[in-house]
Amino acid sequence: MSHLITAESISKVFQSGAIETKALDNISFNLNNGESLAITGASGSGKSTLLSIIGLLDSPTSGALYLQGQLVSGLSNYQKRILRNREIGWIFQNFNLIGHLDVLENITLPLRYDPRVSWRDYENIGKQALTSVGLADKATALPQQLSGGQQQRVAIARALVNKPSLILADEPTGNLDSKTSTNIIDLLFTVVAQGATLLLVTHEPDLALRCDSEIILNDGLVSDAKPPITV
């Protein structure tokens, strides 16, 4: 199995005025294609910061990140954008849906940046994704007309619509009731069973246990890892 992600001594320091925050301190791990990794730890421990760096929305202050064996710091902004749009599906805690676009338009947004997909196919692919999350009848609804659980399912359909090899989920069920959470998590693990790789930030121990491995952060440091990290 090949490594999809290799993180070598990644550190991130935020500087605001005279105040420095070391959000990540020498984080190293590998993740194989098709595996799932839970990232847990208290609020402020660096989980979202780590996800942002792996998802190419932010850069580390020091250390090296490799995606699919490529050193990310050696890529141009254009190459990073292509990787982000084609290979990575993001699920944010607060959904991040666009309020003035209807559900189908929200879902097909990632396809607009993918030259491999013809605009003629947007609608069909979007409707299939919507059906897979059980919302086939909501294509023309606006996000604010949906419940929290329905909005999160739209966000998941959007994250999965371009069949990403890497799914980054930041507390995807944080705002949902337990039945809806279970459905959404089952859906994510179905996609992992089909070959995708998952990084899942969660506060829920049961969810972390469903992943192949777990990293526990404490003030930016890996305080524990299951199984132990060998890099």
Ligand SMILES: Nc1ncnc2c1ncn2[C@@H]1O[C@H](COP(=O)(O)OP(=O)(O)OP(=O)(O)O)[C@@H](O)[C@H]1O
């Ligand atoms: N853009 C930023 N500027 C300055 N400090 C930041 C920034 N983003 C995060 N931090 C700080 O970095 C640390 C880690 O934040 P992060 O958002 O990664 O935590 P988290 O583990 O995701 O927390 P939560 O569980 O509450 O979402 C915190 O101390 C936070 O205040």
Ligand SMILES: [Mg+2]
């Ligand atoms: Mg966070």
